[in-house]
Amino acid sequence: MMSAISLYALAAAVSFYLIYKAQIRLQLSRAKHASLRGHSNWSRRIARLIPFFSYDEAGFFACDGAPLPVVQQRRNALQQLQARTERQCAKTLDHCRSIQNNVSDVKFTSRYRVPFPFSEQLPECFRLGSMAEETRGSQLKDLDGNWRYDLSGSYGVNVFGYDFYKQCLEEGIEKTRALGPVLGIYHPLIAENVEAIRQISGLDEVSFHMSGTEAVMQAVRLARYHSGKTHLVRFCGAYHGWWDGVQPGIGNTRKARDVYTLADLSERSLRILESRNDIACVLINPLQAFHPNSDAPSDTALIASDRANGFDKREYTEWLHRLKAVCDQRGIVLIFDEVFAGFRLAYGGAQEFYGVHADMVTYGKTLGGGLPVGVLAGTHRLMARFKDDQPVNVSFARGTFNSHPYVMGAMSAFLNRIRQAEIQQQYRDSESLWNRRVAQFNHRLRSEKLPLQITNLHSILSVIYTQPSRYNWMFQFYLREAGLELSWTGTGRLIMSYSFSDAEFDDVIQRFVNAAHRMQEGGWWWQSPALTNKAIKRQFLVDMLTARFPALAGRIRGPLIASGRQKRTGRAPDQDQYSSKVG
Known part of the structure; x- marks a missing residue:
């Protein structure tokens, strides 16, 4: 039989071990970021609890407590933007509609272009993706002949402009045409590609x-x-x-x-x-x-205007x-x-x-x-x-x-071209060039008194919204109308190629400013003393809770609901309640 001393020693050892393990676990927990992004298991659990809900037509335009004149202003602006889009992009939109139910990626991106409560009321033409049939330099052309500056960057592929890559592809095919798509047997170009990558890395x-x-x-x-x-x-x-x-x-x-x-x-x-x-x-x-x-910043997460990024x-x-x-x-x-x-x-x-x-x-x-x-x-x-x-x-x-031989061929052309003196000089100048361009961009935005700021890491830019709003995600559609092509993530990441000249960049700024003024004219950036980022996020939380637990709808009140907005039913707020807030 184990003695009392032995039992005491065993209990002490177990206690010491448990305390040690708890300290290690606590140390790991404290090293995680305090947000849900830093706690993977909790983020998945909570994601399963968040219900889908949708604002009805009236709620779509007034979820920030805007008065009736502003609501009507927004309604008219969206109808006009929709009409212009349908007219300018008719052929492109028809082709996009033909695949939207058959390509799973399209179904996903169509659903996640804007915060989900707005997606069902958003006109279909804004939820659809883009199609293009031609590129040149920094621009691409859709099926209706509309040329736009490419700010999507092809997910990061387009560093040097599309003409550069078309030349790489042509050179690569020419180098490997005789072999064709032979797999498992290497094309001799692999040796020079490997040597170049070894030298670079x-x-x-x-x-x-x-x-x-x-x-x-x-x-x-x-x-x-x-x-x-x-x-x-x-x-x-x-x-x-x-x-x-x-x-x-x-x-x-x-x-x-x-x-x-x-x-x-x-x-x-x-x-x-x-x-x-x-x-x-x-x-x-x-x-x-x-x-x-x-x-990574995305317009689907633009609940309020608290997007914050910057590079040090x-x-x-x-x-x-x-x-x-x-x-x-x-x-x-x-x-x-x-x-x-x-x-x-x-x-x-x-x-x-x-x-x-x-x-x-x-x-x-x-x-x-x-x-x-x-x-x-x-x-x-x-x-x-x-x-x-x-x-x-x-x-x-x-x-x-x-x-694959064709990949080896295009890679060889790419690696040879970026060693050329012109590209090497671009590399030496690029960081200061893009910082200067962004400073110029922000100076123009300030001079136009627009609630926008541009941040950047090199030639990757992002749009920051400087006043509280629930409708910043609308800006991506005005930018597209102005001739700026964005990725499905919207204004969170604008990826620009080295091929942009100073004149083209100036043109991008002008188109951006024009789009922002149209956004303002549509009433989407209406302001109220009650409209703070904190109030907007609290309101969104209330909306989620009442969608999850309908019985609470009469008990929970967020600051904007208390001001008169009716969730989901979309009953327009009484104008008298907001007369003091209209500017």
């Missing part, structure tokens, strides 16, 4: 994949394979592709818990890296410096240097995910831009010269897919279309 080996997501998947697998550790670290809000392994929050169906989402720019996160023994790698998306600890190069450079030192000390693989920003920030990518050398780097988008590609570069040790002394212990990764 400063790393030893290269593997080719079909997408940036695949390249990141391979980097993480190899880091785990060689370290013997289980977990990866990503930073709050960072995007590393759509696969569940690096998307642990909303959108993830994977149950394995082998991802730590930590706060960016955080001392506590560094302490986690210093203290834990299960971390195989850290993923860095250089674009995250533009919006640390926040998701000195701060983020210092952070990356400290992060690199900790990773080196702890044997953690530092992976730069340059799929989006690679070959935009500098010739040597984010490594050159920030002056930090990573252990592995992933590329994609523009490196394919216009064709789809993912590339991973790393050290000899990390890139090995087998162990010399364990012949059956391998990390297998092969893809049918990896190293």
Whole structure:
């Protein structure tokens, strides 16, 4: 029988162990960002609880408590904008309608262009996507012959302008035409491509994949394979592709818990890296410096005017240097995910831009010269897919279309062209050029007294709204009418190519200003003393709660409802209640 002393010692040991585990868990929790983005499990649970609800026609125009004259002003403005859009883009819209129920991506983007309570009342012509049949330089043409400046950037592909990539494609096909789509057998161009990527990345080996997501998947697998550790670290809000392994929050169906989402720019996160023994790698998306600890800005999340982003190069450079030192000390693989920003920030990518050398780097988008590609570069040790002394212990990764000859041809043309003196000079001038252009942009917005500001990381821009509003998401449709093509995420990210001349950029500013004045004339930026960002978000929370729990509708009152707005029923507020707020 165990003695009392032994029992006491066992209880003490168990208590000590439980306290130690609790402290470790608390330390990890404190290193996460305080928002739901930093707590993946809770974000998924709460996402399942948020109900869909839709404002009716009257509520669509008056959910901010606007008076009847402003409501009618908005109604007229939307009808006129719809009529102009249907007339100017008739053929394009017809083609988009023909695929909207048969292409799953189109169904998704059509639903998520604006905050979801407005989507059902939004005219169909604004929910549909775009189609184009021709490009030139910085512009593209839709099926109706409308030319627009491209601010979508083809998700980051278009760094140098469309003519540049069409030339890469033509050169690439010419180089590989004789071989055709032979797979598994390499075209000799692969050797010069690998050598160029090795020189640019400063790393030893290269593997080719079909997408940036695949390249990141391979980097993480190899880091785990060689370290013997289980977990990866990503930073709050960072995007590393759509696969569940690096998307642990909303959108993830994977149950394995082998991802730590930590706060960016955080001392506590560094302490986690210093203290834990299960971390195989850290993923860095250089674009995250533009919006640390926040998701990429999108108009579907424009509930109020509290979008905030901005770039502090000195701060983020210092952070990356400290992060690199900790990773080196702890044997953690530092992976730069340059799929989006690679070959935009500098010739040597984010490594050159920030002056930090990573252990592995992933590329994609523009490196394919216009064709789809993912590339991973790393050290000899990390890139090995087998162990010399364990012949059956391998990390297998092969893809049918990896190293496709046509991709190798277009990539060769791209890599040769960016080595030319003209492009190298563009790289040297680009950061200061785009900062100057954005300063000019903001000066014009201030002089026009518009409630807008532009922020940027290099040639990637974002629109900030400087006064409270529930209707900022409408601005994307005025911009499109003005001849500016945006991606489905709207004004959150404007991706501009190096091909924009100063004159073209001035034209973009003028079109932007014209669109903003039309937005103002439509009454969408109406103001009231009660209309604060805090009040707007509180109102939205009330709307969600009453949609989830209808019985509470008569008990919960948000500040805007208390002012007279009727949720969902859309009963127009009494004009007398707002007469003192009309400006």
